[in-house]
Amino acid sequence: MQSAYKRRDTLISLRRKLHRAEAKWQEAEAELKTAREAADLAGLAQTKFLAMMSHEIRTPLNGIIGMAALMLDSTEEQKQAGEDRHSLGVIMQSGEHLLQLLNDILDVTRLESGQFRLEETAFDVRTTISSAVSLMQPQVQRKGLKLSLSFTDDVPLRAGGDAGRLRQILLNLIGNAAKFTETGSVSVAVSRLGYTDGTVRLECRVSDTGIGIAPESLSRIFEEFTQADTSIARRFGGSGLGLAISRRLVAEMGGTLTAESVQGQGSVFRFDIQLRARRASDLAVTNLSGSEPASIVSTVAVKLTPKRVLVAEDNATNRLVVTRMLERLGHSVETVTNGREAVEAVQTGTYDVVLMDVMMPEMDGLQATMAIRALLSAKAHLPIIGLTANAEPSDALACRQAGMNGFATKPISSERLSQAMHAALAPMQAPEPAIDPQQPLPYAGENRLFDPAVLDQLVMRSGKAEASSAIADFIEHSTAAISRQHLGATVPDARAIAATAASFGLMRAARMGLDLTDCASADALAVFTQVLSQSVEELRSWRRLTLL
Ligand code: ADP
Numbered sequence: 001m002q003s004a005y006k007r008r009d010t011l012i013s014l015r016r017k018l019h020r021a022e023a024k025w026q027e028a029e030a031e032l033k034t035a036r037e038a039a040d041l042a043g044l045a046q047t048k049f050l051a052m053m054s055h056e057i058r059t060p061l062n063g064i065i066g067m068a069a070l071m072l073d074s075t076e077e078q079k080q081a082g083e084d085r086h087s088l089g090v091i092m093q094s095g096e097h098l099l100q101l102l103n104d105i106l107d108v109t110r111l112e113s114g115q116f117r118l119e120e121t122a123f124d125v126r127t128t129i130s131s132a133v134s135l136m137q138p139q140v141q142r143k144g145l146k147l148s149l150s151f152t153d154d155v156p157l158r159a160g161g162d163a164g165r166l167r168q169i170l171l172n173l174i175g176n177a178a179k180f181t182e183t184g185s186v187s188v189a190v191s192r193l194g195y196t197d198g199t200v201r202l203e204c205r206v207s208d209t210g211i212g213i214a215p216e217s218l219s220r221i222f223e224e225f226t227q228a229d230t231s232i233a234r235r236f237g238g239s240g241l242g243l244a245i246s247r248r249l250v251a252e253m254g255g256t257l258t259a260e261s262v263q264g265q266g267s268v269f270r271f272d273i274q275l276r277a278r279r280a281s282d283l284a285v286t287n288l289s290g291s292e293p294a295s296i297v298s299t300v301a302v303k304l305t306p307k308r309v310l311v312a313e314d315n316a317t318n319r320l321v322v323t324r325m326l327e328r329l330g331h332s333v334e335t336v337t338n339g340r341e342a343v344e345a346v347q348t349g350t351y352d353v354v355l356m357d358v359m360m361p362e363m364d365g366l367q368a369t370m371a372i373r374a375l376l377s378a379k380a381h382l383p384i385i386g387l388t389a390n391a392e393p394s395d396a397l398a399c400r401q402a403g404m405n406g407f408a409t410k411p412i413s414s415e416r417l418s419q420a421m422h423a424a425l426a427p428m429q430a431p432e433p434a435i436d437p438q439q440p441l442p443y444a445g446e447n448r449l450f451d452p453a454v455l456d457q458l459v460m461r462s463g464k465a466e467a468s469s470a471i472a473d474f475i476e477h478s479t480a481a482i483s484r485q486h487l488g489a490t491v492p493d494a495r496a497i498a499a500t501a502a503s504f505g506l507m508r509a510a511r512m513g514l515d516l517t518d519c520a521s522a523d524a525l526a527v528f529t530q531v532l533s534q535s536v537e538e539l540r541s542w543r544r545l546t547l548l
Contacts, residue, residue, distance in 0.1 A: 040114075047115040051390065054106050055359065058099070058389035059315055062411040065095040066321035069413060073328070099411065104241040108224060111248045118252055123163035125156055125202070125275070126452050127538070132170040133188055134541035140178045146185040147174075149545040154192040156200055157453055160276035165249050169257075170204065172242040173269045177208035181266070184209030193272055200277040201255070205270045212263040221259070222247045246271070304329075304421060305522050307352040311335045312342035312368065313387065314360045318410070322355060322387070325414045339368030346372050346379055353421060358388040358399065358407075366402040373403040383424040387412065422530050425523070449531065450538035452546075454505035459547070468547040474504050475540055482533045491520055494528050505542075506535040 068091040110116040133149045140147040170188070177186040186208045193201040213221060224244040243257075250257040254274035261267035309331050313319045323333045334349065336342050340363040342356060354372070358365040369384050386399035386407035399407040405424040408416050459467045478501075481493035498513025509532045516524060 044113070044115065047110055047113050050106055050109045054102055055389045057102055058410050059318065061095055061099055061102075062389065063315075063317035063321060065092060065099070065411040066318070066325070066413075068092045068095065070321065070324050070328075073414075095411070101241075104245060107245045108241060111245065111252075116248075116252065118162040118165060120160055120162060120276070122158060122160050124451075125159050126151060127450060128163045128167060129170065129188070129190055129204070130452065130542060130545065131538065132167045133174065133545060134538075136171065136174045136178060137541060137544070139175070140186055143178060143182070145178065145181055145183070147545065148185065148187045150187070150189050152191040153456075155190050155202065156192070156275075156277055158277075159200055161253065161273070165253070166273065169246045169249055169271065170206070172246045173204075173206040173271075176242065177206050177210065177267070177269075181208040181210030184266070195277065198276060200275050201272055202275060203270065203272045205268055207266065207268040209266040212265055212267055213259065213261040214263055218259055218261060222257070304331075304418065304425065304526055307331045307421070307425075308350060309333050310342065310345055310349065310351040310354045312337070312339060312345075312354065312360065312365065313357040314338055315357075318357070318387075322412060322417070325412070325417055326355075329414060329418055339363030339365055339371075342368045343371045346382060347375065351382060353383045353385065353424060355385050355387055355417075356404070358386050358390070358395065366398055369399075369402040369404050385420050385424050422527065425527070449506075449508050450535045450542075451505040451507050452542055454503065454507075455539075455542060455546075458503070464547055468543060471504060471539060471543050471547070474500060475536055475543070478532060478536050482529055482536070491516055491525070494520075494525070494532075497532065501532075501535075504539055506532070506539065509535050 068088050072085065072088045072092065107116075129151075130149060133147065137147055174186060174188065186206070189205045189207070191203050193203050195201070221240075222243050224241060247257045250271045250273060255272035257269065257271040259267060259269045309326050311319060311322050311326070311333055313322060313335065314337050319335050319337075323335060326333045334345065334351075336345050338360045339356070342354065342365075343363070345351075346354065356365040356369060360368075363371070365386055365388075369386075372382060372384065373380050383405045384403070386402075386404045387410060388395050388399065388407055389410040396407055406420050408420040455467070455471070458470070462470070478497055481490075481497060484490060484493065494513040494516050498510045498516075501507075501510035501513065509528070512528050512531055516528060520528075
């Protein structure tokens with residue numbers, strides 16, 4: 001009997017303990033929830049704060065870099081003495097360095113606070129990687145290093161993913177390889193690891209023959225603000241953020257970034273990423289359809305005929321920088337200082353294109369664009385280019401959604417400005433479509449700028465040596481046409497080039513050239529010349545990297 005009482009008491013005491021423990025657990029859970037919500041809010045506030053600061057810092061930087069670039073240009077013209085040019089060069093470099101730092105800090109914060117989102121578009125994998133590599137070519141060449149790129153045959157032509165971020169990772173790794181290598185080579189090798197259920201997994205390796213990394217530093221270099229040895233910042237510059245960002249970006253893309261290195265012999269950085277490939281044909285190298293990558297680097301600036309440009313910008317320095325740049329490019333400029341004035345000016349004046357700052361008092365650039373698009377006259381279709389100091393991907397989307405034809409990020413340069421104008425004024429440049437996960441990847445047919453798969457076939461058919469010399473002839477012929485009396489290609493040039501351009505992968509130039517009529521306007525020829533020179537540059541770097 002006594003033992004039954006004892007058991008009951010023990011049971012009651014245990015139950016009480018359980019209740020107390022449960023209450024404590026619930027209390028702790030509630031506290032954790034509040035703390036998590038507070039942390040999320042703090043993360044969001046931090047990201048918003050940084051995005052605003054970035055905008056505020058970018059605006060004066062635009063003035064510094066833009067003015068320095070203009071002065072460098074004019075000292076070039078006047079052949080002024082070396083010291084001034086040197087000082088201006090230092091201002092430019094420091095400005096650009098500061099800008100890089102700003103971008104890196106923004107990325108780190110977004111990635112850490114969970115506010116980071118990858119963009120997903122259909123892109124040309126091979127061309128995106130090739131153009132990242134060719135962008136680094138001058139830097140690598142300046143040091144006397146050899147740069148090579150190779151793809152295994154099974155690397156897909158097209159896939160869905162964030163082309164910009166893939167490019168960013170590659171630029172960081174190739175940039176490091178070039179920075180830490182004095183003699184020898186830098187090579188990039190891309191292969192396919194597998195394909196399952198609509199997902200393709202790619203591997204990229206960036207190898208160099210540089211100074212290498214000590215074993216004890218190998219794991220630390222992926223931490224923020226960390227460099228392999230403390231003298232590096234002084235010797236080579238850099239902030240120690242690049243690898244930390246790249247590793248996180250790779251993780252966002254479903255892969256890992258690792259490094260192997262032997263001190264004094266070189267390093268290999270390797271990463272894998274997952275991309276979406278919805279059609280079996282996306283994986284076939286022989287498939288020729290597709291659209292251009294998100295951005296193609298052009299080194300040739302072809303002049304547009306003079307345009308009447310309306311600039312809407314509230315910041316006086318930036319207004320001056322943009323106006324001077326446009327005037328130097330031969331355009332005439334009128335300026336207004338907010339969106340409301342821009343809408344009024346469009347209604348009363350005559351312009352070919354509007355450059356519209358996004359953030360302005362009274363009426364911002366997005367609202368002004370929507371107001372212009374709602375006009376009941378032909379002016380509703382006026383090309384509008386957004387100028388934005390915000391580097392967020394969502395800003396690009398907002399510009400497009402408001403009805404802008406394109407946008408350029410500050411600090412603006414003459415090249416970027418004229419490229420944005422060309423793109424907005426060229427009738428066939430459509431924005432890269434966002435991917436709807438339910439739909440197959442979109443195709444833009446022959447509109448692709450450069451298709452290296454055509455050249456792979458050419459090499460297979462005729463052998464490396466013959467293909468290389470045929471390509472060299474074509475490049476020589478086209479380059480002569482591009483610079484014909486400094487005026488660009490003529491209609492007969494365009495026709496002659498178009499007849500063979502597709503055989504060298506210049507799909508868009510081929511189509512545009514064949515479409516030109518005898519009485520094609522100077523603008524149509526300028527756009528053709530621009531497209532041709534961009535694609536010839538692509539072809540030239542492809543030949544250099546693949547055949548030489
Ligand atoms: P940063 O290059 O701006 O210093 P990173 O995060 O890109 O920052 O690189 C961190 C460090 O890793 C570098 O400072 C360097 O010590 C080391 N490192 C990166 N890549 C290489 C390489 N290819 N060869 C030798 N050391 C490297």
